Amino acid sequence: MTTISPTRVSMYDFLYHDTKPMLSLLADASQLSLPQARLAMDASLQAILSALLAYQQQHQGQVLSKRLFGRAAVKELRQYNSMNFATMKATLYHRHDAADAVFSDNARVIKASDHIAEKIGATTQQVQILLTSLCVIVLRELAILAEYSQLDNDERNKWFAMQPQFLSAARFSTDEVQAVPAETENIDNEPDTLTERSDNSVDSAAELTLLNTEQLSSTPPPFDTYWYELTGFKPENYEPVQDMQLATGNYLKAIGRSPDNLQQGRHNDMLVFTEMHAVVLPHQRWLLQLAKISDIYLSRNRLRVNSEPANPPKPPLVSLGLIGGNQDNTPTTTSEKPIEYEKSTPLWKNPVILIIILVIGVLGALAALKYQSQKSDGLILATEEVLEQDAIEERQQQDVAIVMVDDEDSDTAVVAE
Known part of the structure; x- marks a missing residue:
């Protein structure tokens, strides 16, 4: 069986790795040093994700999809497939509108900017540019991921309900001792500690201390629960996700977890989640599909600074052999076969x-x-x-x-x- 890290369905982990290549552009737009921009990005992602969780908790998935993922700003940004000055120009144009929609109040945007600016030694205006710009990018990336995974409104609600466990202190207390190996296996061009230290030269020793092993590792920094207080998100209202369907033998066979399915096909590449401390995920088809598409999307490193490609890349495709059972015609390259669905009667x-x-x-x-x-x-x-x-x-x-x-x-x- 092919294992995949549960963090592939974590919005926080996905956005942390997905937006890494944008560091230099955001630092330039906000007039921050690279270490300051890195710390500001981490805190901004936490604030934005907390605001999204609060928005979904209040309005649910259908409203979130229409009012946030379906905004004109998101549709315009989706026309770009690489990050460059043209993409950043469109991002800066829509940043205020997107931030006000995510946080539901401009006062919260200013308060979040003040909190981050105080921690990194920057001005509120500088942080606000970075925070509001990230709002547009976050909406764009999550909208693309949800569409490529073909999640309906109920599945999106379940996806959001899983996120608090990825932000819990128990999860990061374990990750600080031992990072998850799966996080670095499928991400191309991941800079190591020495490379990033050489690229991100600083002018003084004070700025150098802003970078630490958390920012340079593959695991995002621990989540600050202050953002729950600012955005009004109540994680206790979410019931923990239970994997009750694993109790039935038929379901085990359907998702490939049964030993009877191990050697039926030419390849033994059934996709399952690995165990992770303080995280429990149901092995459902849509969630495994989401995890695999997230993994493929991250491996493409699409937000790196580059000119716009002549031909946009194709959406990630996932083989049903990975999710629904090994067959004799399992493709050699498991990500080349498109997702197949039962055809309706003409x-x-x-x-x-x-x-x-x-x-x-x-x-x-x-x-x-x-x-x-x-x-x-x-x-x-x-x-x-x-x-x-x-x-x-x-x-x-x-x-x-x-x-x-x-x-x-x-x-x-x-x-x-």
Whole structure:
């Protein structure tokens, strides 16, 4: 079986790794040093994610999808496939609108900027530029991930409900001792400690202390619960996710967790979640699909600074062999086969639809014939009435002739009918 880290469905972990290549652009836009920008990005991601969790807790997935993921700013940003000055220009243009929508109040944006600025030794205006710019990028990236994974509103609600366990202190207390190896296996071009230290040269020893092993490792820094207080998110309202479906043998076979499915195909690459301290995930198809697409998306490193490609990259494709059971035709490269879904019955093969169309057609034809028949009968009757009226008038008409005679012949006028 092929194992995948549970953090592949963690929004915090996904955004932390996904936005790493944007560090230099955001630092330049906000006029911050690279160490300051790195710390500001980490804190900003925590604030934005907490605000999104609070928004979803209040409005649920359907409203979140329409009002946040479906915003015009997100649609415009999705036209770009690399980060460059053109992409940043569009990001800066929409940043205020996106931030106000995520935090539901501009006062919260300012308060969050003040809190971060105080920690990194920068101005509120500098941090606010970085924070609001990240709001647009975060909405764009989560919208793309949700669409590529084809999550419906109920699945999006469940996805959001899983996030607090990835932010818990218990999870990070273990990660600080031993990082998850799966985090570094599938991310290309990940800079190591020495490389990033050489690239991110600083002017003083004070700035150098801002960088520590947490910022340079593959594990994001521990989550600050202060953001829950600022955004009004209540993690206790979320019930823990239980993996109750694993108790049935049929479900184990359906997702490939049964030993009976281990050697059926040419490849033993069934996808399952690995164990992780303080994190419990159900092994459901949509969640495994989300995890694999997230893994592929991160491996592409799409937010690196680069010119816009001539042809946009294709959406990640996941083989059903990874999720739903090994078959003899399992592809050698498991990410090359598109997701397959049960095809709906064509309309011309559906007997109910055909009967309805036939009845409507027959009734329409009968109505048309009746209308034409009534129209013809009415025209004939009208013609007959006109002819009969003309005949009556003709019979009643009298011919009158007036003859004038000379007074000598007669003193009267003769009238002949």
